[in-house]
Amino acid sequence: MNCIQKIKRLYDLSENENFGFSEIEILELEKKLGIDLPAKLKEYYQELGKEENLNYSYNRLLKPDGEIGFSDDGYLVIYEENQVVAFWGVKKEDLKLDNPPVYGNYDTIEKSDWEMENQTIGDFFLLMAVYNGTLGGLQYNGNFFGDVDPETVKLIEESWSLVPEISRDNQKVFTDNYYEVISLSFDQENKCTGAFIGTSDQERFDTILENIDLDWSYLSYDDDEEYDKE
Structure with missing residues (x-):
């Protein structure tokens, strides 16, 4: 492609x-x-x-x-x-x-x-499609700011494919055939300090949330919950 x-x-x-x-x-x-x-x-x-x-x-x-x-x-x-x-x-x-x-x-x-x-x-x-998408452009998106434990990073590395042409030491992008993307941030000591996810498919989004155990800082579902309360 x-x-x-x-x-x-x-x-x-x-x-x-x-x-x-x-x-x-x-x-x-x-x-x-x-x-x-x-x-x-x-x-x-x-x-x-x-x-x-x-x-x-x-x-x-x-x-x-x-x-x-x-x-x-x-x-x-x-x-x-x-x-x-x-x-x-x-x-x-x-x-x-x-x-x-x-x-x-x-x-x-x-x-x-x-x-x-x-x-x-x-x-x-x-790269911009991934960046914009995980920060709101894709219908289903979320992010986590904080330390991501090495086991979670390993799970992502083993379960999704690295996109080398748009990855670098401080930001690595992973995908499943471009139906979904996960972007991980790293500090100078190679510690993962953030995770960003995005997809257009709700079932895929739910599966990501089930498999990656993080206390997400934001999920696009949060907006739906606020809308329902109103």
Whole structure:
């Protein structure tokens, strides 16, 4: 599966339905910027760019009409962090590539440099799909902040498949064929300090909760309970 197929499966989006911006909107953007967008970036905008839960539930995909543009130091900025303290973009000289790397700028007091986020745009969009999904974009989601015992980490590692292209030492992503995802956070001593889960399937969600013994900080079910009380 390519990244778009994986994302559509995770979000339970029809393979036959379009969720993106029109070809005319993309052509107008290219004309305005004076460039040709990389093939994989254009493909994502045209197939998935308008899907709200995927792209606008937490971190945000920048829209073609007046949002996407170049930074002063020559990066095409395509995505922003939910509190607008971080941005992601593509080097101008990499725009000729079909599937270029994506860099992040976290603009801290100490530095404001661009750092490699993912080797390809496809991997970046898959990472954001997981990130946004486990933080509210997927219908069934939850998180736990605190120490996760090694036995629970081992269970997850043995029961779900690691997604190496979007995992790193401090954040590892696991999946079951992209029907569900689990993301684990680690500190500098390799201790697990948080867990995030998400899926579009309630039965799968319930199974995750049955198998992973954590006192969840938040579950999407919590909102349903509050709604019922009201």
